Amino acid sequence: MDEEKLNTPLVSKETSDSAIIVPQAAAVATGAATTAGVGDNGTPTAAAQQRQAAAAATTTAASDALNGTATTNVNLNANTQLSIAAPVLLQPQQQQQQPQQLTLLPYSNHTNFVGNNLKNGALSHNSQNNLCNGGIPSQNHILAPKIQNSCSPNGHKKGTVTLSHLPQRPPVDIEFADISYSVSEGRRRGLKTILKSVSGKFRNGELTAIMGPSGAGKSTLMNILAGYKTSQLSGSVMINGKERNLRRFRKLSCYIMQDDILIANLTVHEAMMISANLKLGKDMNLAAKRVVVHEILETIGLKDSSNTKTCNLSGGQRKRLSIALELVNNPPVMFFDEPTSGLDSSTCFQLISLLKSLARGGRTIVCTIHQPSARLFEKFDHLYMLAEGQCMYEGRVRGLVPFLSSLGYNCPSYHNPADYVLEVASGEYGESVQKLVAAVKSGECKKFSHKDYGLTAVRGIANDIVKGDNDCNNSNSTSTNNATLTATTTLTLEDEKCKMDEMSSTLMSHSNALNNPILETQQSQLSDCTVINLNIPNSNNDNGNSNSGLPYSCSFSSKGGQVALTGAAEKAAAAGCTTSLLDSHESVVTLPNSSGFPTSGWTQFWILLKRSFVTIMRDRMLTHMRLASHVIVGAIIGMIYYDVGNEASKVMSNAGCIFFTTLFTMFTAMMPTILTFPTEMSVFVREHLNYWYSLKAFYFAKTMADLPFQIVFSSVYVIVVYYLTSQPMEWMRISMFVFICVLTSLVAQSLGLLIGAGMNIEAGVFLGPVTTIPTILFSGFFVNFDTIPGYLQWVTYVSYVRYGFEGAMVSIYGMDRAKLECHEMYCHFRSPKKFLEEMSMDNAEYWIDAVALLGTFVALRIIAYFVLRWKLHLIR
Numbered sequence: 001m002d003e004e005k006l007n008t009p010l011v012s013k014e015t016s017d018s019a020i021i022v023p024q025a026a027a028v029a030t031g032a033a034t035t036a037g038v039g040d041n042g043t044p045t046a047a048a049q050q051r052q053a054a055a056a057a058t059t060t061a062a063s064d065a066l067n068g069t070a071t072t073n074v075n076l077n078a079n080t081q082l083s084i085a086a087p088v089l090l091q092p093q094q095q096q097q098q099p100q101q102l103t104l105l106p107y108s109n110h111t112n113f114v115g116n117n118l119k120n121g122a123l124s125h126n127s128q129n130n131l132c133n134g135g136i137p138s139q140n141h142i143l144a145p146k147i148q149n150s151c152s153p154n155g156h157k158k159g160t161v162t163l164s165h166l167p168q169r170p171p172v173d174i175e176f177a178d179i180s181y182s183v184s185e186g187r188r189r190g191l192k193t194i195l196k197s198v199s200g201k202f203r204n205g206e207l208t209a210i211m212g213p214s215g216a217g218k219s220t221l222m223n224i225l226a227g228y229k230t231s232q233l234s235g236s237v238m239i240n241g242k243e244r245n246l247r248r249f250r251k252l253s254c255y256i257m258q259d260d261i262l263i264a265n266l267t268v269h270e271a272m273m274i275s276a277n278l279k280l281g282k283d284m285n286l287a288a289k290r291v292v293v294h295e296i297l298e299t300i301g302l303k304d305s306s307n308t309k310t311c312n313l314s315g316g317q318r319k320r321l322s323i324a325l326e327l328v329n330n331p332p333v334m335f336f337d338e339p340t341s342g343l344d345s346s347t348c349f350q351l352i353s354l355l356k357s358l359a360r361g362g363r364t365i366v367c368t369i370h371q372p373s374a375r376l377f378e379k380f381d382h383l384y385m386l387a388e389g390q391c392m393y394e395g396r397v398r399g400l401v402p403f404l405s406s407l408g409y410n411c412p413s414y415h416n417p418a419d420y421v422l423e424v425a426s427g428e429y430g431e432s433v434q435k436l437v438a439a440v441k442s443g444e445c446k447k448f449s450h451k452d453y454g455l456t457a458v459r460g461i462a463n464d465i466v467k468g469d470n471d472c473n474n475s476n477s478t479s480t481n482n483a484t485l486t487a488t489t490t491l492t493l494e495d496e497k498c499k500m501d502e503m504s505s506t507l508m509s510h511s512n513a514l515n516n517p518i519l520e521t522q523q524s525q526l527s528d529c530t531v532i533n534l535n536i537p538n539s540n541n542d543n544g545n546s547n548s549g550l551p552y553s554c555s556f557s558s559k560g561g562q563v564a565l566t567g568a569a570e571k572a573a574a575a576g577c578t579t580s581l582l583d584s585h586e587s588v589v590t591l592p593n594s595s596g597f598p599t600s601g602w603t604q605f606w607i608l609l610k611r612s613f614v615t616i617m618r619d620r621m622l623t624h625m626r627l628a629s630h631v632i633v634g635a636i637i638g639m640i641y642y643d644v645g646n647e648a649s650k651v652m653s654n655a656g657c658i659f660f661t662t663l664f665t666m667f668t669a670m671m672p673t674i675l676t677f678p679t680e681m682s683v684f685v686r687e688h689l690n691y692w693y694s695l696k697a698f699y700f701a702k703t704m705a706d707l708p709f710q711i712v713f714s715s716v717y718v719i720v721v722y723y724l725t726s727q728p729m730e731w732m733r734i735s736m737f738v739f740i741c742v743l744t745s746l747v748a749q750s751l752g753l754l755i756g757a758g759m760n761i762e763a764g765v766f767l768g769p770v771t772t773i774p775t776i777l778f779s780g781f782f783v784n785f786d787t788i789p790g791y792l793q794w795v796t797y798v799s800y801v802r803y804g805f806e807g808a809m810v811s812i813y814g815m816d817r818a819k820l821e822c823h824e825m826y827c828h829f830r831s832p833k834k835f836l837e838e839m840s841m842d843n844a845e846y847w848i849d850a851v852a853l854l855g856t857f858v859a860l861r862i863i864a865y866f867v868l869r870w871k872l873h874l875i876r
């Protein structure tokens, strides 16, 4: 998609419609509330008692705003804390300068992170919201609303979102206790402990960062939690309070790795459809899958890049595609290994905003991150800080500075707390790690862990970045103007809650009996982005939490327009306010009946076969070049050995030609596989570990997809050479010659597969030719079999080149071929049989050579399969 569009604010001061009014109203409400709720000394006062009044006031303000009647001068008498979660990303500094203006950050166009629009009494949704914040439960899928395309005044295209059919998944809390992990460093050195009894809890609905100095054990911890590392491990991992069922958990989670390796020759849309076909299975028809893909691409800002090949995507787009590919089946848990690495600050911010938005949909998002900027750091809800394999802080991000302060580590003003804590963790302030670890163990950071931490005033914080943050929430300012500013800033924070029963009833009041499940909304031309999330306590649960601890949420945007609501849609809309997208009865701890992959092995095989076929076909560099090289080299060899095939005086040259043909077909089959398979392996590992498909399906598909290409390439080369060198034009001999050469190439390809599966490209490029040299020496061309010493004779039987060369020789000179022509005075080898005797091949049987090659082919493929399995095992 056009990055420029992404970066362009979508709502400007001029577009003064409800997109601005709603937050402003809310902002004023918040400001009034917070101002009144804070005493002169900055101590929070009666906010808690007056929440109900605030809710009413907020609802009124918001409703007015949505009806277009609210203005920036809305005053609320309520002395309250108003909580409005606004994943729409406002820029605080900008707002302070221009309190009337809401500036939306990238993704707003395509990825408004929230979405139910309510204006003029109309309800609408937007795609991001459907994806992240609300859903309409149907039997199996969530129906999301449709938003029509239109153009904003600034000329930007708005997204089109149709039905969403994301599967419902359960929210997941991950709790781990006393996790210790060691690796063996050899007999002498013994075990190295990487993680030392770490414990913690990552909640759904939150964006969690795992931070720490390099080598602290971040990736190790995440691999353990994701279920990738299972051995040499002690401690327990609980999912929603129960012992983790690893297989079940892996199906509900995904791991997005740092090096987002994608299949290069597929377009974004094709890659997404393959993901949808593999991950959504037969329960959903193709049209519905397309809708899901379309919606995700739009939501994630890749709609304009749908037809772009993945190899041409920018770094940020690749990251987003990696996320989009996993979002297809709506995993409730997403692990990210350093998602911001290699991205510029703006793209980092977009990406983390996206992750936060996904978290707001009830997902548990866990990232390792190295050194985030202050702006990025405050986007995270929860921080898990590791140092030397131990936890030195766990709690809210905004609790970090107070926690450090309480232990005497005062973060200097204007210092990025993320930098500071890393400095502390790295020992720049003395022996701090053990002190902090001890504090964590004694439970001192527990108060900072509560998800509501930061909603009340935190005093005595030295750091201005965090102070500002808290100011926003706690409204230490006293003037009305300041209150307004403060409240506006509050919109940038997404943790607050409010009671919005009235809003809920406003939504419900739209419930006219309609049956069509499609919710359609036409957007106004005036605003297209500003959306506010309002967390609403569950009507069934007074504390406002779902069973899983996720605050029920409802989202509104201020997009104007007409809305056609249907009964089902309204019900759904209402449901969307009281349930999470991830809400489902699916168990996360017990194995379901169908415990395998989402699709059958045959379907996986078929999809992967088609994918491999398409990618090979489109690979210009490799496939087209390989074909051309086979034709060109065949022609060159044909010219060099022109017309030698039936000439008795040139039998040795002809044998050289046959030998070269064997070598050429071998190397051209082996080397490309050695070079490409490690990359394919990376894609396979990612997809397999994210539970897309089985190793068997991948391996068989890979094997089958390569076969026709290898057969065609080798045959083309052999036929060109055969014709130009005037070998006997008998169908029998031609087919035998081509067949044996093709078999040789397939064996070589299998060897390449084995080497590629077992080692990296560098080692493979060396080892491939090196292991082939001995097999060439024992092929019978350079040294006659009779000449080879008896104790080495056995080697000739394991040399597949021997079988290839011998079979080719037999098909040309064997089977009682008539005497050759002789255009010299004397030709020693006029009799082909005599020449075979000279080569020690007079007793050779073609079928034995063919069977030996076939057997080697099968054996190598099987060994390569087990090497792959072993590699997968090692990864864990």
Ligand SMILES: Nc1ncnc2c1ncn2[C@@H]1O[C@H](COP(=O)(O)OP(=O)(O)OP(=O)(O)O)[C@@H](O)[C@H]1O
Pocket (backbone or CB within 6 Å): 183, 184, 185, 192, 194, 212, 213, 214, 215, 216, 217, 218, 219, 220, 221
């Ligand atoms: N197989 C292994 N053998 C020996 N040491 C290992 C092994 N795996 C990890 N380690 C060590 O464990 C420590 C933690 O590794 P890990 O990759 O989890 O660190 P990290 O915090 O993610 O670091 P970085 O931020 O640099 O990626 C490191 O010191 C690393 O060298």
